[in-house]
Amino acid sequence: MNPYTAHLQHHFRDLEQQREASTLGMWTFLATEVLFFGGLFLGYSVYRVGYPDAWTEGSHHLKEWAGAINTGVLLCSSLTMALAVRCAALRMTRQTTWFLLGTIALGFVFLGIKAIEYTLEWREGLVPHFKFDMNRYAANPALGNRVQLFMSFYFIMTALHATHMIVGIGLVSWVAYHAWKGRYTDNPTWVEMTGLYWHFVDIVWIFLFPLLYLIR
Amino acid sequence: MAHHIPTIRTYLIVFATLMILLLLTVLAGHLHMGRFNHAVALTIAVGKAVVVLLYFMHLRWSSKQTWIFASAAFFWFGILMTLTFSDYLTRGNRPTQSIISPAVVPQGQQSEAVSQSKTP
Amino acid sequence: MNETFRLFPRSASTFAPKVDAVYFFQIAVAAFFTLLILTLVIYFSLRYSRKRNPHPEPVKTSYKTEIGFIVALLSLTMVMCAWGTRIYVEQYTVPAGAMEIHVIGKQWMWKTQHPEGQREINSLHIPAGRPIRLVMASQDVIHSFYIPAFRIKRDVVPGRYNEMWFQATSPGQYHLFCAEYCGSHHSAMIGSITVMEPGAYQQWLAGTPADEPPIRAGEKLFTQFACNTCHGQRAPTLAGLYGRKVTLTTGETLTANDSYIRESILNPSAHIVAGYPPIMPTYQGQISEEQLLNLMAYIKTLKDASTQPTQ
Amino acid sequence: MTSIPYIPAIDKEETYLNAGYKVRTWLLTRDHKRIAILYMLGITFFFVIGGIAATLMRLELATPRADLFQPDMYNRLFTMHGIMMVFFFLIPSIPAVLGNFLIPIMIGARDMAFPRINLFSWYLFMIGGAITFFALLVGGVDTGWTFYTPFSSVYSDTWVTLTIVGIFINGFSSILTGLNIIVTVNTMRAPGMYWFRMPLFVWSLYATALIQVLATPVIAITLLLVAVERVTRIGIFNPALGGDPVLFQHMFWFYSHPAVYIMILPSFGVISEIIPCFAHKRIFGYEFVAFSSFAIAVIGFLTWAHHMFVAGISIYAGITFSFLTFLVAIPSAIKAFSWTLTLYKGSVDLKTPMLYATGFLGLFVIGGLTGLFVATLGIDVHVHDTYFVVAHFHYIMVGGAVMGYLGGIHFWWPKITGKMYPEWWGRFSAFTIFMGFNLTFFPQFILGYLGMPRRYASYPEEFQVLNVLSSAGASILAVGYALPLAYLLWTLKWGKDAPQNPFHASGLEWKTSSPPPPENFEQQPIVEDGAYAYEKIPLPPR
Numbered sequence A: 001m002n003p004y005t006a007h008l009q010h011h012f013r014d015l016e017q018q019r020e021a022s023t024l025g026m027w028t029f030l031a032t033e034v035l036f037f038g039g040l041f042l043g044y045s046v047y048r049v050g051y052p053d054a055w056t057e058g059s060h061h062l063k064e065w066a067g068a069i070n071t072g073v074l075l076c077s078s079l080t081m082a083l084a085v086r087c088a089a090l091r092m093t094r095q096t097t098w099f100l101l102g103t104i105a106l107g108f109v110f111l112g113i114k115a116i117e118y119t120l121e122w123r124e125g126l127v128p129h130f131k132f133d134m135n136r137y138a139a140n141p142a143l144g145n146r147v148q149l150f151m152s153f154y155f156i157m158t159a160l161h162a163t164h165m166i167v168g169i170g171l172v173s174w175v176a177y178h179a180w181k182g183r184y185t186d187n188p189t190w191v192e193m194t195g196l197y198w199h200f201v202d203i204v205w206i207f208l209f210p211l212l213y214l215i216r
Numbered sequence B: 001m002a003h004h005i006p007t008i009r010t011y012l013i014v015f016a017t018l019m020i021l022l023l024l025t026v027l028a029g030h031l032h033m034g035r036f037n038h039a040v041a042l043t044i045a046v047g048k049a050v051v052v053l054l055y056f057m058h059l060r061w062s063s064k065q066t067w068i069f070a071s072a073a074f075f076w077f078g079i080l081m082t083l084t085f086s087d088y089l090t091r092g093n094r095p096t097q098s099i100i101s102p103a104v105v106p107q108g109q110q111s112e113a114v115s116q117s118k119t120p
Numbered sequence C: 001m002n003e004t005f006r007l008f009p010r011s012a013s014t015f016a017p018k019v020d021a022v023y024f025f026q027i028a029v030a031a032f033f034t035l036l037i038l039t040l041v042i043y044f045s046l047r048y049s050r051k052r053n054p055h056p057e058p059v060k061t062s063y064k065t066e067i068g069f070i071v072a073l074l075s076l077t078m079v080m081c082a083w084g085t086r087i088y089v090e091q092y093t094v095p096a097g098a099m100e101i102h103v104i105g106k107q108w109m110w111k112t113q114h115p116e117g118q119r120e121i122n123s124l125h126i127p128a129g130r131p132i133r134l135v136m137a138s139q140d141v142i143h144s145f146y147i148p149a150f151r152i153k154r155d156v157v158p159g160r161y162n163e164m165w166f167q168a169t170s171p172g173q174y175h176l177f178c179a180e181y182c183g184s185h186h187s188a189m190i191g192s193i194t195v196m197e198p199g200a201y202q203q204w205l206a207g208t209p210a211d212e213p214p215i216r217a218g219e220k221l222f223t224q225f226a227c228n229t230c231h232g233q234r235a236p237t238l239a240g241l242y243g244r245k246v247t248l249t250t251g252e253t254l255t256a257n258d259s260y261i262r263e264s265i266l267n268p269s270a271h272i273v274a275g276y277p278p279i280m281p282t283y284q285g286q287i288s289e290e291q292l293l294n295l296m297a298y299i300k301t302l303k304d305a306s307t308q309p310t311q
Numbered sequence D: 001m002t003s004i005p006y007i008p009a010i011d012k013e014e015t016y017l018n019a020g021y022k023v024r025t026w027l028l029t030r031d032h033k034r035i036a037i038l039y040m041l042g043i044t045f046f047f048v049i050g051g052i053a054a055t056l057m058r059l060e061l062a063t064p065r066a067d068l069f070q071p072d073m074y075n076r077l078f079t080m081h082g083i084m085m086v087f088f089f090l091i092p093s094i095p096a097v098l099g100n101f102l103i104p105i106m107i108g109a110r111d112m113a114f115p116r117i118n119l120f121s122w123y124l125f126m127i128g129g130a131i132t133f134f135a136l137l138v139g140g141v142d143t144g145w146t147f148y149t150p151f152s153s154v155y156s157d158t159w160v161t162l163t164i165v166g167i168f169i170n171g172f173s174s175i176l177t178g179l180n181i182i183v184t185v186n187t188m189r190a191p192g193m194y195w196f197r198m199p200l201f202v203w204s205l206y207a208t209a210l211i212q213v214l215a216t217p218v219i220a221i222t223l224l225l226v227a228v229e230r231v232t233r234i235g236i237f238n239p240a241l242g243g244d245p246v247l248f249q250h251m252f253w254f255y256s257h258p259a260v261y262i263m264i265l266p267s268f269g270v271i272s273e274i275i276p277c278f279a280h281k282r283i284f285g286y287e288f289v290a291f292s293s294f295a296i297a298v299i300g301f302l303t304w305a306h307h308m309f310v311a312g313i314s315i316y317a318g319i320t321f322s323f324l325t326f327l328v329a330i331p332s333a334i335k336a337f338s339w340t341l342t343l344y345k346g347s348v349d350l351k352t353p354m355l356y357a358t359g360f361l362g363l364f365v366i367g368g369l370t371g372l373f374v375a376t377l378g379i380d381v382h383v384h385d386t387y388f389v390v391a392h393f394h395y396i397m398v399g400g401a402v403m404g405y406l407g408g409i410h411f412w413w414p415k416i417t418g419k420m421y422p423e424w425w426g427r428f429s430a431f432t433i434f435m436g437f438n439l440t441f442f443p444q445f446i447l448g449y450l451g452m453p454r455r456y457a458s459y460p461e462e463f464q465v466l467n468v469l470s471s472a473g474a475s476i477l478a479v480g481y482a483l484p485l486a487y488l489l490w491t492l493k494w495g496k497d498a499p500q501n502p503f504h505a506s507g508l509e510w511k512t513s514s515p516p517p518p519e520n521f522e523q524q525p526i527v528e529d530g531a532y533a534y535e536k537i538p539l540p541p542r
């Protein structure tokens, strides 16, 4: 088989069309993701405007250092991902694989820090419903309820983001395996698509960080 | 498949910009600027997101079609926010009085209702 | 209420003729367009049937026609929009000086209370010819207070007051429905509204055993919950509060209305009056919807000596 | 219109249907045409379930008291009816069945852009449907299809969570279908198939796909929050804990209002194909009909709070949303008049699909115009949550969308199965459905204005006469729907073979054999002309 068409699925006319379709498909998917997280951002904003005191109070309980470090880690991983895409486009198999592995490693660092954070929050009794220390708010249970609301948004948003990270790590691993096998020498589309997804997940975090951790 | 491949230098500059912006957000978070904290933090976040979109996600070198799809997402998110807030921000006394009114069900009755229901 | 078949609802409030008027206008528009399209489709299908007209000819449109069409329809709909809006604003803007009745919805009954203290369940007696304001709260889920003959309804949402008003015109008995689905016996959450001549209403009031009127009950609660230990001394006086402009520690000013007072009691930390420490305890969870309504009724009666002349 | 040579329908020619008979050639197929058939089976099943629930409801409502069923049972029935009909029948109906089958063929492509994703989305649909159906069978749900909080999140003790899981999964199926359609139309058009040469069916489905992709994620996250609240009892929408139930309504309707256009736009597309074909004439105002689909898709996102006029939103918000709602009526009006005027100077043949199409037109117009009643603030305060609204949306969804779907099924049945439907039975069913429909739902307008609230298992006696009429109509309607189900199945074995282009229609799908070969076309078609070039298709002598 002609190496050029090895990756062409039967229903496309040529690789260019296939690439265009994948790119558009990915961007469309990311658009749905924006609105998926968008619903949460809406809920977050409504209550933030409604309960500024609870939101500030809740934010002070979060570990700002962890959020900041994690932002840095994700930005680094975006850099390695971007470099991986670049190497794939230049057909540099070995380097592509290494950069992808770097991305995976950074992804795990992020999740590790997140796990530490969750553990600390559990110990401090900040997890709504499961372990939330209402005694802190004995004088003002209404405020306590609202801080729970904040923490709920915090957990749902970060957990959903972490889920996306886990899916992302899975995707990158899969792509790294194939890159290592040299499957992308003629068609780096998969690496590009995974890159788009990874960067998107990064962008979500870029917004989560100031919104959750930096309320004064 | 002639599409733009940015240089490593570009990527490094972009990365440095992002890190500086991150530093700025954290610093700005510790200044007491009252309501402006919020605006500054969000502006920086938008800046970072735009940089990632333009360079890491190659939007800068992409077709018009990709631009349209990328902006549509944010446009629709804007609709969701704007029109919802067109209700909340015009309800009653703004803005200090909670736009969402508080709860009043006496705790006793609440727990009765909760214990009634089970989640299969 | 034991009436028989009818095709059009009875009309018994000042809103009814207004709503009916725009309804008839809409019927006219709808009938016009439906008949127009129906006639055209039937006529064209016959006149240009395959038998009669085997050779179709193309028909073109122009920007001018289409834009004219759009503008015409737009103006028509704007008439509808403006007309409906006018009624809506009236329906949901309570006039001053209306008689205030408290309504509490819960699964699955309506509890109402008159200013003089009479309570009713799933029914409400009101005088004709007087604006009546309902302050409504829910103890559990969303309900909706609906009186078809008055052409008015509003959802009763837990956690806040929704208010509604009407002025009944003709004495009689009318349906009261719960219009928002609220669980098993939603369809049994119905009752009757009895509209009476003012004189008959006074008689009914006199003949019905009255609970403590809300204001008096509120006065008692005011000492029972120890509000009086602070207010007037360590805390701002509540006299003349209702409708007054309040300045907060944040520098903002707002008007003390029902929701403001409600929130002040349930969640005092949400807005602190300028010049006072945030020491007021929350009453969330200790006070029921009914007690809250009573307290509010009492607080509203506290008149400030200095503002009295202007009121 | 194109340069594909005419291919006579020879016996034993390879078609997508005889390309393999084993079950796995169906269940693992990546052929968009087979996936369409799989979808058709699925939605027909869910339609019958929803229809049976409707029939039981109408039986209960024949008497004023809740005598046939307890109110709890009735509540489960209308919830099941609404959920099945909306999420598992009408939303996937035209896009996933006719759209899947026709879009690649209409634009001259060999398949959808992502065949595997296409199959995957069918599995998501079936899994979601199975989970929801299971939940509805074992315990039922009593929240109504709108899941209003805090009832659904705190008070209901039925199988809400599981139902939500099913709908959540199905949502992703809908998103993936939309995504596939967008990418296919953008990137897979045949040479010469410019945007303004595409059939209007493709335009409408493209607009639909935009809504599916942009609105569905919001309902997914909203329902997820309800499920989280049910499981953990944190008060996201529970006022007792500081949540706001009205926020739920905003989020729900941000999806569910645009979703009503997911339901109607595809039918618009079908009608835009059928009417020019049976008038044998170009559609009136092609560009305006095409653009109005987009206008509806975009403006449709701006009107959602018209479902909340009495829920305690601010008066200003009420006025804003009423205004925006009136705007969305204009593009629909353009379409309605374009279809009507297409008949003018045409050569009209009232075959079954055309009867369905004219039925659609009449009923949709009534449904749409009563939409203007409820968009009028003063009227909505009175008729909100009454049978007036029920009548409004059945006129559009049953009288409009379902009529359109059935019209499309008849129109493309020869193409899909290679068999002709029986003409007399077809006309008879269209007529029965039209009559039964009006008898069922017209009385509900009157009931609604009289003040009968919806979701009532029992009602005051004075409403009985109209309810009995409605129930009688529903039984005629059920017969009307049973007819096509029966005779279309019958044609599979005994029907006449269909020629390649039985209706002398334009469009690429009629340029390939009936049923089409697995690859759709023998050669890549090259398009040289816009859609609806009917002047180039001679009518046979009578």
Ligand code: HEA
Residues within 6 Å of the ligand: C029, C033, C034, C073, C076, C077, D146, D260, D261, D263, D264, D306, D307, D325, D326, D328, D329, D330, D332, D333, D334, D336, D364, D365, D366, D367, D368, D369, D371, D372, D374, D375, D376, D380, D383, D384, D385, D389, D392, D393, D396, D397, D401
């Ligand atoms: C396919 C589904 C569908 C469609 C297409 C529509 C279309 C429209 N709908 Fe409907 N609607 C529903 C399904 C649908 N609806 C459902 C399911 C509900 C209830 C949900 C629930 O609570 O369970 C509902 C409820 C609903 C409400 C809330 C009622 C209430 O609960 O109180 C409103 C209010 O504005 C409304 C308005 C409209 C309008 C203005 C249109 C417009 O798009 C209609 C436009 C069409 C026309 C106008 C007709 C054609 C035009 C002409 C013939 C020319 C003449 C035109 C003019 C004079 C302008 N709808």
Ligand code: HEA
Residues within 6 Å of the ligand: D047, D048, D050, D051, D052, D054, D055, D057, D058, D078, D079, D081, D082, D083, D085, D086, D089, D090, D143, D144, D145, D146, D390, D394, D397, D398, D402, D440, D453, D454, D455, D456, D457, D474, D477, D478, D479, D481, D482, D485
């Ligand atoms: C696509 C959407 C769709 C469709 C097609 C229908 C179809 C029908 N609907 Fe539906 N309906 C809704 C969407 C739909 N509905 C929604 C969203 C609600 C709101 C729910 C809520 O409040 O939460 C609603 C609510 C609703 C109510 C109000 C309930 C209430 O508020 O208390 C009623 C009452 O009459 C009703 C009746 C019917 C009838 C008689 C049909 C008929 O057209 C159905 C006819 C079809 C069949 C019967 C099946 C096919 C027939 C056969 C296979 C023959 C064999 C079958 C038998 C012999 C039974 N519907």
Ligand code: CUA
Residues within 6 Å of the ligand: C105, C106, C107, C108, C142, C143, C144, C178, C179, C180, C181, C182, C183, C186, C187, C189
């Ligand atoms: Cu209360 Cu329905």
Ligand SMILES: [Cu+2]
Residues within 6 Å of the ligand: D256, D257, D260, D303, D304, D306, D307
């Ligand atoms: Cu709507």
